[in-house]
Amino acid sequence: MLDKAYRPDLVEQKLYAEWVRDGLFAADPGSSAKPYTIMMPPPNVTGSLHMGHALTFTLQDTLIRYFRRTGRDALWQPGTDHAGIATQMVVERMLAKDGVDRRDLGRDAFIEKVWEWKAQSGGTIINQLHRLGSSADWPRERFTLDEGLSAAVVKVFVQLHKEGLLYRDKRLVNWDPKLQTAISDLEVEQKEVKGNLWYFRYPVEGEEGRFITVATTRPETMLGDTGIAVNPSDERYADLVGKFAIQPVTGRRVRIVADDYADPEHGSGAVKITPAHDFNDFEVGRRAGLTLINIFDPDARILAEFEVIEGQGIDAKRSGEAAPEGYAGLDRFVAREKIVADMEARGLLEKIEPITHSVPYGDRGGVPLEPLLTDQWYVDAKTLAQPALAAVREGKTRFVPKQWENTYFDWLENIQPWCVSRQLWWGHRIPAWYGPEGKIFVEETEEAAQAAARAHFGKDVDLVRDGDVLDTWFSSALWPFSTLGWPEKTPELNRYYPGDVLVTGFDIIFFWVARMMMFGIHFMGDVPFRDIYIHALVRDEHGQKMSKSKGNVIDPLELSDRYGVDALRFTLMAMAAQGRDIKLAESRVEGYRNFCTKLWNASRYCEMNEAVTPDGFDPASVKLTVNRWIIGTLARAGRAASSAIEEYRFNDAAGALYGFAWKDFCDWYLEFTKPILNGEDEAAKAETRATTGFVLDQILSLLNPMMPFITEEITRHRKGEGPALMTAAWPVFDAALEDAAADAEMGWVVDVISTIRAVRSEMNVPPGAELQALIKDAGPEVPARLEAHSALIRKMARLGSIEVMAGDAPRGSAQCILGNATIVLPLEGHIDIAAERTRLAKEMAKEEQGIVAIERKLANPSFVEKAPPEVVETQHERKAEHQARLEKLKEALARLG
Incomplete structure (x- = not known):
């Protein structure tokens, strides 16, 4: 039996270690399957996980897990960036505590110290990505200063120089x-x-x-x-x-x-x-x-x-x-x-x-x-930008959301020469040597530079290597192909370039995305990725940008420890609407932790009722209306989630599955079928157990890319030791599983119960009061539906009776339109009608006052012009909330006649 409560602290590290041990994240270059590639934006080696990382890596992991399960040979290429200036500063500060200056050490000794620090502390963020459940192909991890990538950087620099696209010039820089x-x-x-x-x-x-x-x-x-x-x-x-x-x-x-x-x-x-x-x-x-x-x-x-x-x-x-x-x-x-x-x-x-x-x-x-004004090395970005512009205009690469292409165009159309040299010690040393008369020799090795100098001067001369290193963005611009072995023609390069999608933030469209496009097209002859998905910012619950100075930073690791990784991941997915910043409150993560609890408790319920999927179960074979309804609703939700993930509508995918799992399955179906499971009809019980088990298994399977830990743990408990859920084929649902008649019938039952519950709540009807429900102007299908489901409706809506009526509604009744019919709820004797009218009127006045106060503020030009945009947006949202509550109160008052 499943434990009473889900304990993510006991599950997450155990499962992740097993997945890594069993190599379940690995791509297979020898596979005949169609490849699917995501290049991980390499986090700085100095970094630690912040909420922006948590968002982008959750989205990437969801995509890679989804496509891996659809049968694609999925490569999520991981790695880190040497982060030149940031890393050098970290080590310099560390040495300063011991009273040591890098100039006292000298260049070579200082760089040794940086490598030592990198070996000890540089993997922090990678370990934190493991904690998040990231299923990257970790044995393929690269570092922008590793031997292979360094060789690629040197080759690109030399080739660009020989092509006249990289040169030395005196220009203005940010110094x-x-x-x-x-x-x-x-x-x-x-x-x-x-x-x-x-x-x-x-x-x-x-x-x-x-x-x-x-x-x-x-x-x-x-x-x-x-x-x-x-x-x-x-x-x-x-x-x-x-x-x-x-x-x-x-x-x-x-x-x-x-x-x-x-x-x-x-x-x-x-x-x-x-x-x-x-x-x-x-x-x-x-x-x-x-x-x-x-x-x-x-x-x-x-x-x-x-x-x-x-x-x-x-x-x-x-x-x-x-x-x-x-x-x-x-x-x-x-x-x-x-x-x-x-x-x-x-x-x-x-x-x-x-x-x-x-x-x-x-x-x-x-x-x-x-x-x-300094002497620096520059790349002729304007020339390289032209094919990169054409690639997006011609649709070879597309931006999602589309409006970000305007930002891309604007920058590339007005691009200036790119200063690629930095006066640092940590980084890729520029492959340029200076000889007599200021003559510069740019070659891949010192030996080649000496040979070039000898050919030029007719004798051996002393050469001095350029002391600068390259801008970090220069090496990361090669990331989509250097990580795959370029300039060697490796099987991986042939198979996984170009990638399918780049997932990143809008703030580096200029600095990284555009440069990868320029270099990818120039050196590979093709764009580096087909899609560029630009996600929004994660802000605090008030719409403010998170910063240490404001004290509003939310630590994703702390939230994961408190509520579980799955709750955090699903929160970010559910809020990742295209083009809209995420306003993150801890209460949202807590809410999705409750969703995890709901799944866990539903699984315990199914276990107690022996609801398992029989071998060979055919969802199209079920006979009972309630089972046909839940199978069809599952099929619709599953198809919606699949298409939403493929279209980068992550919030729609999460919303479809959340709504189905919590509301349709847990709140409605499990309640609808309790009488069947407790009844005497063995055939109906068997079909319902099988259907319940099947639907739960499909829910876990569909949620798995977003919530990998709890879904894997429950599935393992339900099915015993066997292949991991993350390796199972992705569920595919035939549209024929949807049953319009069953959907209409059970949808009607849901609407009747929901409407009556809403009225009871709005009118302050005591919980124990059993109301009489009357259906006026009922259509010809209603009597049959009442005959089939009356007992269920009476129990779930707390009714003494429900029947079709003719004539006028009794005095003191609440009336609600439901389709072409009207539900009439006589309230005389259950509530004080006059007092309820007074209460509703006071509540309406309160909401109206709130609306007027906000409108007054929004009508003040000084407020609108000076307040941060997120503050103004919050006022509009508060006004909409007041208006929505006011409309509900008006409806409630109208129901009293």
């Missing part, structure tokens, strides 16, 4: 002065801070007493000004375009140019242009042919000699310019104060306007970033 490296856009965090908008006057050259006023939030960058932009339509400055102003502190002439970037409505309408220290200014400067002047060193301190660059690319001319006296070596923010003071002393500070504005910070270094 982290604390970490001393360029960082990717993904690692930039915009923070709202209080600051100032300073208005400075620049003298117009040759026009004594005339000034042009510019407004800036960063006065320190004025030292690098080479232009001032005004809008072409701004008549205030029309006569100044093409003339020069004088930057007062440096004395430098700066050209006044017309550019749409200048907003006539913002500030003074004139914008100082510092092409070497602002991304927008860089583009304006490029359009206007302005000089670039780099004023900062890597620590964001003022250089003693500025770097002056005129022109672009390899033909650019470089020279120096001395910093103004007293500025060399100043920190950028100290320089800001000095600039303001100097301009004020010259009488050129017009005004200071306090503002709140957005400042880019490094998400790891935690300091404001500095756009800095």
Whole structure:
């Protein structure tokens, strides 16, 4: 007999260990079955499981378990990312506790320390994925810095360079002065801070007493000004375009140019242009042919000699310019104060306007970033983007939901050169060597570089390897094919590329999805996956983004310990509606834990009643109406769940099975069939036991991809030791199993009982009161249905009698429309009619007040504009809840006549 209560803590680890031991997650490259491939987005080796991980891996695991059971050769390729900057910081902090700096160790010794840390702690998130029940092919686990993937990275870098698609250039990057490296856009965090908008006057050259006023939030960058932009339509400055102003502190002439970037409505309408220290200014400067002047060193301190660059690319001319006296070596923010003071002393500070504005910070270094002109390696992303754009436009790869393709298009159509070099030690070392005269040799090995240098110079020369490493996204862009053995032509590569679906969040469409598309098409000649399913964010119950600072982070492991993994997984599935963020409350997980309990108790009930599936049972052979009804309802739910999973409508799949299992099977069918199982008709009892056992087994089978542990445990108990449920063929239900007549008849019974129960609840009828139910305007089928099911209806609706009536309804009756008939419930003597009318009226007034208060708030433009979108959405939801309750109260009052 099943234990009284389900104990996930005793089941989950035991079952998972058995599945891994028996190799049940393995793909089979030698199989003749059609492959199905999902590439696991590799979590950072530094990471630990958060709710976003729990969502994406639950969805992927459900897909892989489902398709594995439909007969596909399913590969869920696992692995982790070396996460360059994140991992280096973890190890640096660890060493700092012992007073050790990585520079003291040197590069090789430091990297050894990182590998040691990776061996000890780097598998944390993988172990947590095991805890979640993830059925990836773990023996195939890859790491972006393992030997095979490293070889793929080097080959791609060298090939792109030889094709002219990868080059070295001096451009602006997001520079982290604390970490001393360029960082990717993904690692930039915009923070709202209080600051100032300073208005400075620049003298117009040759026009004594005339000034042009510019407004800036960063006065320190004025030292690098080479232009001032005004809008072409701004008549205030029309006569100044093409003339020069004088930057007062440096004395430098700066050209006044017309550019749409200048907003006539913002500030003074004139914008100082510092092409070497602002991304927008860089583009304006490029359009206007302005000089670039780099004023900062890597620590964001003022250089003693500025770097002056005129022109672009390899033909650019470089020279120096001395910093103004007293500025060399100043920190950028100290320089800001000095600039303001100097301009004020010259009488050129017009005004200071306090503002709140957005400042880019490094998400790891935690300091404001500095756009800095540096020598870096770049990929010609614009060229690579064209086939990636065409692939989605032509339908070779599709986004689900479809609207995310617009985000993809927008980014790729406006893509900039991709900076792929990082000034770190942990990562893929760039395969480039520098020889005399600045000559660069890009080769797969040092020996090949030396041979190339020898051929170029006619003799052996000293070469120095580039000290930078590659952006983490460079190696992860190769993930769909490097993990399968590329550049070797392996059986796995031939079989499992391209993948079927990528499941990921919208935040890395730019940084990972697009780059996999570009590299996959370029190096494999085909897209890396056919579908890209973009899931939403998991927020807290109020719609707020989870963050440690807000204290609203929900730990998936803690929830799993408290309620079981299946409850958490099913919650995430049930709430994963396409295009809608998940508002997760612990109460939802608790609710689905109750669903687990419901399944467990239903299984105990079936065991007590000897409800098992006989060998050779044919669901199409059942005779009793109630059994035909539940078989047909099961078939409909099973087909709905299958199609929903295949269409990535995960919430619909979960909803179909939850509704069937809890309501149709547990709440209705098991109650409907108790009289049969307790009766004397042995044939009816046998058929009902068989049907009950069959339906329970199918429920467990259908729920298994979403709730693998409890379904496996119950099935094992019911069927004994044997093949795991996760290896069983997926249930397929013939549409012919649906019986329209049985469905109509039993549906009518359900509706009658539900309606009467609802009225009893709404009208505060005492639980023990036995009402009389009358059916007015009944159709010709009703007498037969009453004859067959009257006893059942009376018992489940707590009625003294139920019969067809003619004439008018008695006074003090509640009346409910059911199809073409009306159910009449005489309430006189059971409740105080007048008091009930008064109670309902008060409740209606309360709901109406709630609606008015919310409408008043939503009509306030200040609230709608300033409140976070999720707060406004919550108000709309609360209003809808009030309105729904009000409608129910109105219906209840109307029933009293």
